[in-house]
Amino acid sequence: MKEPFGGYLLNIAFRLLVPFTVVYSVYVLILGESSPGGGFQAGVVLSFGIVLGRLIMGEDCKLFNIKTKNTLVIAGVGTFIYSLAGWLTLFGGGKFLDYSFLPFAAEHANELHALGILMIETGVTICVMMTILNIMDAVVKRSDDDGSAE
Amino acid sequence: MSYVSLAQEIIAYVLMGLGLIFLVGSAIGMLRLPDFYSRVHASGNSETLGTMLIFLGLAVYNGFSDTSAKIIVIFLFVFLGNPIGSHILAKTAYKTGHPVWTKKHAKEAEEYEAKAAEKEEN
Numbered sequence: 655m656k657e658p659f660g661g662y663l664l665n666i667a668f669r670l671l672v673p674f675t676v677v678y679s680v681y682v683l684i685l686g687e688s689s690p691g692g693g694f695q696a697g698v699v700l701s702f703g704i705v706l707g708r709l710i711m712g713e714d715c716k717l718f719n720i721k722t723k724n725t726l727v728i729a730g731v732g733t734f735i736y737s738l739a740g741w742l743t744l745f746g747g748g749k750f751l752d753y754s755f756l757p758f759a760a761e762h763a764n765e766l767h768a769l770g771i772l773m774i775e776t777g778v779t780i781c782v783m784m785t786i787l788n789i790m791d792a793v794v795k796r797s798d799d800d801g802s803a804e
Numbered sequence: 805m806s807y808v809s810l811a812q813e814i815i816a817y818v819l820m821g822l823g824l825i826f827l828v829g830s831a832i833g834m835l836r837l838p839d840f841y842s843r844v845h846a847s848g849n850s851e852t853l854g855t856m857l858i859f860l861g862l863a864v865y866n867g868f869s870d871t872s873a874k875i876i877v878i879f880l881f882v883f884l885g886n887p888i889g890s891h892i893l894a895k896t897a898y899k900t901g902h903p904v905w906t907k908k909h910a911k912e913a914e915e916y917e918a919k920a921a922e923k924e925e926n
Contacts, residue, residue: 663888663891664888664892667884667888670884671881671884671885671888675881678877678881682874689870689871690871690874691874699878699881702881702885706885706888706889709889709892710888710892
């Protein structure tokens with residue numbers, strides 16, 4: 655990324671903000687188990703970075719312009735990861751989302767709890783991020799016939 | 805939950821109250837102001853200030869902890885991101901020929917907006 659793409663201000667803003675935002679969202683996601691933060695907040699911060707990148711880079715950049723139908727599909731994948739955690743506990747012999755029955759080797763039940771919560775919050779993060787991008791697409795493409803995005 | 809002293813609480817309430825005033829002002833400006841540029845001004849300046857004051861109030865209320873460190877980082881995101889967003893919007897609108905509202909040329913700007921709305925409907 656040697657060539658500047660839109661004046662000094664946008665150039666510096668992109669290099670400074672977008673990578674830091676993405677890394678920080680992962681930090682919020684991982685630490686959300688034991689302190690304020692978690693899946694929803696991490697998803698919002700991540701989508702903030704992607705929306706900012708999309709605003710700065712314009713329509714040419716393929717990295718940030720995820721297609722509308724793809725955002726819907728990936729949001730569904732996030733929901734699938736969430737429910738997969740629940741089903742794994744069912745296969746382990748417990749109730750739905752009863753983390754201590756996750757079928758993984760662990761020395762202590764707390765490790766299984768942390769793993770299950772991390773799995774669920776990863777799913778929530780992906781779903782929230784893609785839903786926000788989808789809402790942004792719907793607002794931008796409001797001029798379609800029926801008011802929906804494609 | 806750690807102990808929150810009285811001075812801490814009062815400072816936090818004052819900061820958050822000020823932030824609330826700025827946020828309400830920016831919302832009223834979004835509804836009342838006549839054209840795109842002045843609305844961007846309303847949402848860009850006073851909303852950034854209001855959000856920052858509310859975050860500062862929350863950080864003061866939490867005291868020295870990792871929670872307030874996280875709040876300060878989010879504060880920095882808003883502090884940098886919100887002006888950049890309004891800058892991009894206003895610059896793009898000006899470059900694509902959106903007319904600037906003045907009292908003298910109010911009619912032309914209104915006609916342009918009506919035409920754009922008509923285009924959107926078709």
